[in-house]
Amino acid sequence: DVKVTQSSRYLVKRTGEKVFLECVQDMDHENMFWYRQDPGLGLRLIYFSYDVKMKEKGDIPEGYSVSREKKERFSLILESASTNQTSMYLCASTPRGGTDTQYFGPGTRLTVL
Amino acid sequence: DAKTTQPPSMDCAEGRAANLPCNHSTISGNEYVYWYRQIHSQGPQYIIHGLKNNETNEMASLIITEDRKSSTLILPHATLRDTAVYYCIPGAGSYQLTFGKGTKLSVIP
Numbered sequence: 001d002v003k004v005t006q007s008s009r010y011l012v013k014r015t016g017e018k019v020f021l022e023c024v025q026d027m028d029h030e031n032m033f034w035y036r037q038d039p040g041l042g043l044r045l046i047y048f049s050y051d052v053k054m055k056e057k058g059d060i061p062e063g064y065s066v067s068r069e070k071k072e073r074f075s076l077i078l079e080s081a082s083t084n085q086t087s088m089y090l091c092a093s094t095p096r097g098g099t100d101t102q103y104f105g106p107g108t109r110l111t112v113l
Numbered sequence: 114d115a116k117t118t119q120p121p122s123m124d125c126a127e128g129r130a131a132n133l134p135c136n137h138s139t140i141s142g143n144e145y146v147y148w149y150r151q152i153h154s155q156g157p158q159y160i161i162h163g164l165k166n167n168e169t170n171e172m173a174s175l176i177i178t179e180d181r182k183s184s185t186l187i188l189p190h191a192t193l194r195d196t197a198v199y200y201c202i203p204g205a206g207s208y209q210l211t212f213g214k215g216t217k218l219s220v221i222p
Contacts (some may be wrong), residue, residue: 004156042211042212042214043157043212045209045210046146068147090156090157091156092157097206098204099147099206100147100162100204100205100206100210101147101159102154102155102157102159102210103155103159104158105156106117106155106156107154107155107156109154
């Protein structure tokens with residue numbers, strides 16, 4: 001079974017802090033994604049990566065950056081956390097080949113005070 | 114992009130079949146229909162997908178109408194663990210999945 005893990009299930013940070021969210025997948029997938037999920041807004045794509053060191057902006061990249069130094073690991077960085085970044089963050093992966101079968105991690109619920 | 118319409122909520126008795134409908138009348142010819150579900154406080158889980166033909170796997174069956182304007186996800190013997198929000202999503206391999214509001218399925222003992 002594909003396994004996607006995220007570094008924390010719950011995280012509390014203060015406004016202005018730099019926040020790192022890490023995601024690791026164990027199935028050698030080329031593509032990895034970061035989403036945020038908010039009530040009433042559904043899942044929104046922040047960034048995705050289709051290969052090591054490659055990244056593409058999603059629908060809401062402002063305030064976020066990403067890093068993919070190794071194939072299995074995709075990090076989401078909040079350079080200076082703000083209260084409007086309080087959300088559930090979900091990581092997903094999928095193999096190359098035009099499939100939309102995405103495998104999701106358990107999510108990180110981030111609260112910014 | 115194709116839009117989907119799903120009922121906001123449904124109830125199903127434990128052990129009975131749960132039939133979840135989805136209308137996707139504007140789906141394009143190369144778009145598959147994907148179904149995901151999300152159990153409370155967990156990440157979404159892929160269930161099944163199809164293009165034209167009916168599909169079955171260990172989790173569910175997917176029935177797609179001949180005109181491809183609608184589909185039905187069938188959970189043959191619903192259990193309490195199937196209580197979740199179910200999403201019907203058209204996808205064409207562009208990695209741009211759009212999760213709408215889905216159907217909240219409650220399985221009742």
